[in-house]
Amino acid sequence: MQRFLTVLCVLSAVFVLAAGPALAGKSKGESPVDMTGVWKGTSTSVAMGALGHTEASQAPQFVHVDFTITIEKQDGPTFYGTKTSAKGKETVLGVIDGWRVSMVDDDGVYQGKLTSKNKLNLTYLEAGTKSKVASVTEYRREKKADASEK
Secondary structure, three states: OHHHHHHHHHHHHHHHHHHHHHHHOOOOOOOOOOOOEEEEEEOEEEEEEOOOOOOOEEEEEEEOOEEEEEEEEEEOOEEEEEEEOOOOEEEEEEEEEOOEEEEEOOOOEEEEEEEEOOEEEEEEEEEOOOEEEEEEEEEEEOOOOOHHHO
16 A cells, blocks of 8 residues: 555656646746737627727617737737728737736727637727727637648
């Protein structure tokens, strides 16, 4: 019995030492995910005012808008790119902390999380005197071209 416990302790120690770096994740300042690429989704929103991505409205309206977020460059946990729709284009700046993602554009704030390496759920809030928006969108990253295809 003692020999069994000794073997079990040794195996447990080996497992912990071998798995430690993998369980710890990337070093501080690195993102668990490369955010670069093209992300597409359709928003579910309530909005009013002078809106950049849909028709203006003086009363609250429910709208659905197709968006594309293109993350052009990433440095550790920070990144930037553009958000486009059929009616507008804005610069976005962001940061990833674990699986949580925060971004800003010209007039609003995004909060959300990655649910996988290619699926991103974002809530968008814009609160101003000229426009107001509350929105949620599930984005999916388009498959990146394989380097061997170039």
